[in-house]
Amino acid sequence: MTSASNTSATANKPRIVIVGCGFGGLEATRALRHAPVDITLVDRTNHHLFQPLLYQVATAGLSAPAIAAPVRHLFRRQANVASLLGEVTSIDPASRQVLLAGGMALPYDHLIVAAGATHSYFGRDDWAPYAPGLKTLDDAFEIRRRILLAFESAEKEADLEKQAAWLNFVVIGGGPTGVEMAGTLAEIAHHTLSGEFRRIDPAKARIILLEGSARVLQAMPPELSERATQQLQKLGVEVRLNAKVTAIDANGVQVQPAAPGDVYTIATHCVTWAAGVAASPLGKQLAQSLGLPTDRAGRVAVEADLSLAGHPEISVIGDLAAAKSHLGGHEPRPVPGVSPAAKQMGRVAAANILRRIAGQPTAAFRYRDYGNLATIGRNAAVVDVATPAGHLKFSGYFAWLFWLFAHIYFLIGFRNRIVVLIDWASAYWSKQRYARVITDIDKPPHL
Secondary structure, eight states: OHHHHHHHHHHTSOEEEEEOOSHHHHHHHHHTTTSSOEEEEEESSSEEEOGGGHHHHHTTSSOGGGSEEEHHHHTTTOTTEEEEEOOEEEEETTTTEEEETTSOEEEOSEEEEOOOEEEOOTTOGGGTTTSOOOSSHHHHHHHHHHHHHHHHHHHHOOSHHHHHHHTEEEEEOOSHHHHHHHHHHHHIIIIITTTSOSSOOGGGOEEEEEOSSSSSOTTSOHHHHHHHHHHHHHHTEEEEOSOEEEEEETTEEEEEOSSTTOOEEEEOSEEEEOSOEEEOHHHHHHHHHHTOOBOTTOOEEOOTTSEETTEEEEEEOGGGEEOEEOOTTSOOEEOOSSHHHHHHHHHHHHHHHHHHHTTOOOOOOOOOOOEEEEEEETTEEEEEEEETTEEEEEESHHHHHHHHHHHHHHSSSHHHHHHHHHHHHHHHHHOOOOOOOOOOTTSOTTO
């Protein structure tokens, strides 16, 4: 009798499917922890990844478990959540089903799509094998492999010209990921690997940051962009602005500078792509099935409450949504593709589902801008923090400390915070990086 009653109660609960356990999906799931609903959280990996520190894994500063947390562990005490490991192949709004690879179908009453983003090579996907981007742990492992094997290959190369090519490291894109990668590569060359090689001097490695616009860190005020450039140069990074990449292959990168006709090639076997992102292909598939527009990055146009036009039961959030912030008395403004925005969208999407269930009107999304920050390297960072009195802008050592503690605070899980703090403290005093494990050594170092 009791069992039948409980089964009936469960069957009558609204079914919510959340696609993706990034920042948006994680926050949406957490926001529904006390709601009388049944949640199915599906992701193609079994872990939540703290992407802002992914470059630290790629540069051997942190191990993967330090910035990742198993999804099942995160929600082990949230009884209304069932986690599934699977890849969503399509969404069928007509039948209200999410279809997974392998044929499984997940019915839903409400759907939150937070599938995230991938790399964008601006129509040149043939560059991908030579210039991996940084979005997943697999990407980080591959970039780390190429960086470390480049030094190993240089050590074995007798020809000085070929040796120099192995010691040229190119980072394409001057956003936060590109700036952080370039600064850390300089630290590896000048400090971490010092005294470990006999035939080469790692400090002679050239770290070249290519940015197609007039300044790095476009989202920051010009004065902080300039300060970031100065700090990069102080670390030994060659910052080349207005430098547009026109070709990439196994032997190097072709660059078109601001001056027309002066195309040149950088001989290199280690290139990191940090120049562009595109929404998950799932967004385009969903938009096409509903006849909705997407922007140039493939993000789906959403309503003020983050739902889709004509389908209030579907919400799209995070990097997949071309969302706008609707502050009272102001023209709606585009929402940046950053983790604080994804978190806020997740909470608002969850709250709006509960409003719909209760028969109440939904609320428009209002983005709260906390500012931007980026680390350049050891004792170097730039910070632009929003305060009630206006934006607070500073750089250098105290900005680096602010960046460090902010990232530790926002990490998922107490254990991860402690591990990262200990690893960073050890690296700061020893100037060493101990996560230098190379796998797939049988593959070519540059492929």
